[in-house]
Amino acid sequence: MNNFMTILLHTYLSKLKTKSFIVTTLITVVIVAGLANLSGIIDYFDKDDEERIAVIDETGVLLAPLQEQMDALNNNISLIAYNGSEAEGENAVKDEEYKGLLLLSFTEEELPEAAYKARSIADSAISSELQGGLQQLKTQMAATQINLSPEQLSKLYEPVPFDKTALEENAKTEEELNQARGLVYVLLFIIYFAVILYANMIAMEVATEKSSRVMEILISSVSPIKQMFAKILGIGLLSLTQMAFILLVGYFSVKQNLDTMEGGFFEFFGFGNIPASTIAYALIFFILGYFLYATLAAFLGSLVSRIEDIQQMITPMTMMVVAGFMIAMFGLSQPEASFVTITSFIPFFTPMLMFMRVGMLSLPVWEPILGIVILLVSIILLAVFGARVYRGGVLMYGKSNSFKDIKKALQLTKNE
Amino acid sequence: MALELKNVTKRFGAFTAVDDLSLSIPESEMFGFLGANGAGKTTTFRMILGLLDPSGGKITWNGNPIDYSTSPLIGYLPEERGLYPKLKVKDQVIYLAKLRGMAKQDCLKELTYWLERFKVPEYANKKIEELSKGNQQKIQFITAVIHKPKLLILDEPFSGLDPVNVELLKDAVMELKDNGTTIVFSSHRMEHVEELCEHLCIMQKGQPVVHGSLKEIKRSFGRKNLIIHADYDLSFLKDIRGVVKARQTAEGIQLQISGEDAAESIFREVAVKGFVRKFVLEEPSLNDIFIEKAGASYE
Numbered sequence: 001m002n003n004f005m006t007i008l009l010h011t012y013l014s015k016l017k018t019k020s021f022i023v024t025t026l027i028t029v030v031i032v033a034g035l036a037n038l039s040g041i042i043d044y045f046d047k048d049d050e051e052r053i054a055v056i057d058e059t060g061v062l063l064a065p066l067q068e069q070m071d072a073l074n075n076n077i078s079l080i081a082y083n084g085s086e087a088e089g090e091n092a093v094k095d096e097e098y099k100g101l102l103l104l105s106f107t108e109e110e111l112p113e114a115a116y117k118a119r120s121i122a123d124s125a126i127s128s129e130l131q132g133g134l135q136q137l138k139t140q141m142a143a144t145q146i147n148l149s150p151e152q153l154s155k156l157y158e159p160v161p162f163d164k165t166a167l168e169e170n171a172k173t174e175e176e177l178n179q180a181r182g183l184v185y186v187l188l189f190i191i192y193f194a195v196i197l198y199a200n201m202i203a204m205e206v207a208t209e210k211s212s213r214v215m216e217i218l219i220s221s222v223s224p225i226k227q228m229f230a231k232i233l234g235i236g237l238l239s240l241t242q243m244a245f246i247l248l249v250g251y252f253s254v255k256q257n258l259d260t261m262e263g264g265f266f267e268f269f270g271f272g273n274i275p276a277s278t279i280a281y282a283l284i285f286f287i288l289g290y291f292l293y294a295t296l297a298a299f300l301g302s303l304v305s306r307i308e309d310i311q312q313m314i315t316p317m318t319m320m321v322v323a324g325f326m327i328a329m330f331g332l333s334q335p336e337a338s339f340v341t342i343t344s345f346i347p348f349f350t351p352m353l354m355f356m357r358v359g360m361l362s363l364p365v366w367e368p369i370l371g372i373v374i375l376l377v378s379i380i381l382l383a384v385f386g387a388r389v390y391r392g393g394v395l396m397y398g399k400s401n402s403f404k405d406i407k408k409a410l411q412l413t414k415n416e
Numbered sequence: 417m418a419l420e421l422k423n424v425t426k427r428f429g430a431f432t433a434v435d436d437l438s439l440s441i442p443e444s445e446m447f448g449f450l451g452a453n454g455a456g457k458t459t460t461f462r463m464i465l466g467l468l469d470p471s472g473g474k475i476t477w478n479g480n481p482i483d484y485s486t487s488p489l490i491g492y493l494p495e496e497r498g499l500y501p502k503l504k505v506k507d508q509v510i511y512l513a514k515l516r517g518m519a520k521q522d523c524l525k526e527l528t529y530w531l532e533r534f535k536v537p538e539y540a541n542k543k544i545e546e547l548s549k550g551n552q553q554k555i556q557f558i559t560a561v562i563h564k565p566k567l568l569i570l571d572e573p574f575s576g577l578d579p580v581n582v583e584l585l586k587d588a589v590m591e592l593k594d595n596g597t598t599i600v601f602s603s604h605r606m607e608h609v610e611e612l613c614e615h616l617c618i619m620q621k622g623q624p625v626v627h628g629s630l631k632e633i634k635r636s637f638g639r640k641n642l643i644i645h646a647d648y649d650l651s652f653l654k655d656i657r658g659v660v661k662a663r664q665t666a667e668g669i670q671l672q673i674s675g676e677d678a679a680e681s682i683f684r685e686v687a688v689k690g691f692v693r694k695f696v697l698e699e700p701s702l703n704d705i706f707i708e709k710a711g712a713s714y715e
Contacts, residue, residue: 007515014507212500214499216492216496217512217559218515221487222515412468
C-alpha cells in the first residue's frame with residue numbers, strides 16, 4: 001500500500017508542477033472569470049459618451065417626439081438640432097463633430113421620411129435604432145390619421161396568450177427545461193473535455209514510461225496492476241484539483257456578479273438556481289466516466305512502445321467519446337427520443353447520455369441508478385481485463401500498434 | 417544457496433524461450449550469465465524479478481519465492497536505460513528508491529555518496545535528457561544499487577561506457593560483492609566476465625550449454641591457444657594434427673590446438689625450422705569458448 005501512495009503522489013505532484021498544467025489551468029480560469037464578468041466587461045468598453053447625431057428637421061415637429069422614442073428605447077443616442085445647411089452638416093460629420101447626420105422630412109401623405117448620412121455605415125446599430133424609433137413614430141402618426149385610438153392600437157399589437165403546461169407529474173416546465181438545457185450543456189462540455197484530456201494524459205504517461213524503459217524498473221519494484229491504478233487515481237486527483245479550482249473561481253465570480261446577472265446570458269444558462277441534484281449527478285458521471293476511459297487509456301497506452309504511436313492507438317477511444325457527445329448534443333433538443341434512451345445504457349455512452357437525460361427529464365430514480373450500476377460493472381470488468389493486458393503489454397517492445405497485440409499481451413501473463 | 421532456479425521453463429505459445437534451466441548461485445558471488453542475443457537471458461532475468469511467471473519450475477531466494485514483498489532486496493539494471501528523461505536526477509533516484517522501500521533521508525545521503533564516487537556530484541539537479549549516455553548509465557547503476565540490495569541483477573552494465581568509467585563501475589561492483597551482495601551479471605564483453613566472475617553459464621536457445629566455475633570450464637574445454645612469433649612463414653603448421661584453428665597475425669601465427677600434446681609436436685616442428693622469438697601456450701579465452709559453444713562472435 002505504501003508503494004501505491006508513493007506512485008499516486010509522484011504522478012499527482014510531478015504533473016501538478018509541470019508548466020503546461022499550470023498554464024492550461026490559468027487560461028481556463030481567466031476564461032471562466034471573463035465569462036462570469038462578461039456584462040461588466042461589455043459595460044466597461046461601452047460606457048463611452050452618447051452618440052451625437054445632428055438632425056436637420058425640415059418639418060420642425062418630428063425631432064421632439066423622435067427624441068422621446070429614442071429615450072424610451074434606452075440607448076445612448078442623443079439627437080441635436082442642427083441649424084446649418086445639409087452640406088455644412090455633412091462636413092461637420094466628416095470632421096467627427098457628430099457621429100451622423102439625420103434628415104427628417106414628410107412624405108406626401110404627411111408621414112415621416114428620413115435619410116441618414118455617416119462617415120461609414122459599417123456600424124449598423126445606430127441607423128437601425130434610429131429606424132426603429134422612427135418606425136414607431138410613423139405607426140402612431142398613421143394611426144392618428146385613420147382615427148385609431150391608442151386603445152385600438154394597443155389591441156392590434158397585443159400578443160396572443162399562449163400557455164404551455166406539461167401534464168406529466170414532476171415534468172419540467174418549459175422555463176425549467178430551458179434552464180436545465182443551458183446547465184446540462186455546459187456540464188456536458190466539461191465532462192467531454194475532461195474525459196478526453198485526462199484519458200489522453202494517462203495514455204501518454206504510460207507510453208512515456210514504456211518508451212523510456214523506466215517501466216521495467218517500476219514493475220520490478222511494484223506490481224503493474226498496483227502501478228496502473230495508482231496512476232489512474234493520481235491523474236484522477238489531478239483532474240479533480242483542476243476542476244475544483246476552476247469551479248471555485250467560477251462560483252465566486254458568478255456570486256459577485258449576481259445582481260448584474262438578471263436576463264441575458266446567465267439566465268439562458270440557468271445559473272440562477274442550480275439544482276443540487278444535477279451537480280451531484282454531473283460529479284458522479286464525471287468520476288465514473290473518467291475511470292472507465294482512464295482504464296481503457298491505460299491499457300491501450302501499455303500496448304505501444306513508441307510515443308508517436310499513441311495517437312493512432314487511442315483514436316478509436318476518442319471517437320467513442322466524440323460519438324457520445326454528439327448523441328448527447330442531439331439529445332438536448334430531443335431528450336425523449338428512444339434512440340437516446342437506448343444508447344444511454346451503453347457503458348461507453350452512459351456518462352454523458354444518462355447525465356443529459358437525468359438533467360433534462362424527470363426520470364424515475366431507477367434509471368440513473370441502473371446507469372451507474374452498469375458503469376461500475378463495466379469499470380470493474382475493464383479493470384480486470386485491462387490489468388491483465390497491461391501486465392503483458394508493458395513488457396512488449398517492438399512494432400506493436402495493432403489490436404492483435406492485446407492477444408499477445410494476454411498470452412505473456414498466462415502461466416501455461 | 418542464495419538464488420536457486422530449479423528446472424525453470426518459459427514458453428510463449430509454441431516458442432520455448434527458456435528450457436529446463438537449473439542454476440544455483442551462492443551468496444556473495446558474482447555469476448556471469450552469457451548467451452547470444454535471443455538465448456533467453458532477459459526472459460530469465462524477468463522471471464527472477466517476478467515480472468514473468470515461469471511456465472514450469474521454481475525460483476527461490478534463500479528458500480523463499482521471489483515476489484513484490486522481496487523487492488527491496490533486489491536491484492535491477494536493465495539492458496536498456498530506463499529513466500524518466502524529463503525528471504531531475506535527484507527526484508528520479510529518490511522516487512525509484514522509495515519504491516524499493518527506502519526512506520527519503522537515507523536516499524539523499526546515499527545519492528550524494530554515489531555521485532561523488534562516480535565523480536559527477538554536479539548532476540544531482542540536472543535532467544536526465546541533459547546527460548550523456550555514459551553518465552545516464554551511471555545514474556541507472558545508482559538506482560539499481562542505492563537501496564543496498566542483497567541480489568543485484570546487471571544486464572549489460574558496461575555498455576556505452578569509456579574505459580575509465582568501466583573501471584569506476586567495476587570497482588563498485590567488486591566492492592558490492594565483497595560486502596555480501598549476490599550479483600547476476602550478463603555481458604557480451606567476455607574480458608569483463610573473465611575478470612569478474614568465478615562462475616558462469618552460457619545459454620543457447622534457452623538451454624545452458626556450459627555451466628560451472630571459470631577454471632573448470634576452461635580446463636574441460638581442452639583446447640588451448642598457442643602463439644608463435646618467428647621470422648619465417650608458419651602457415652605450414654595449419655596442417656599438423658591437433659590444430660583446430662589457425663589465424664595469421666602480423667608477427668606470426670595464433671593457433672587453437674586440441675591439447676598439450678599437440679603443442680609438443682608443434683614445438684619440435686618449429687625447432688627444426690629455425691629460431692622462434694615467442695612461443696606461448698595459453699589457456700583458452702572465454703571468447704573462444706563462447707564462440708565455440710554459442711556459435712557466434714561478440715566483440
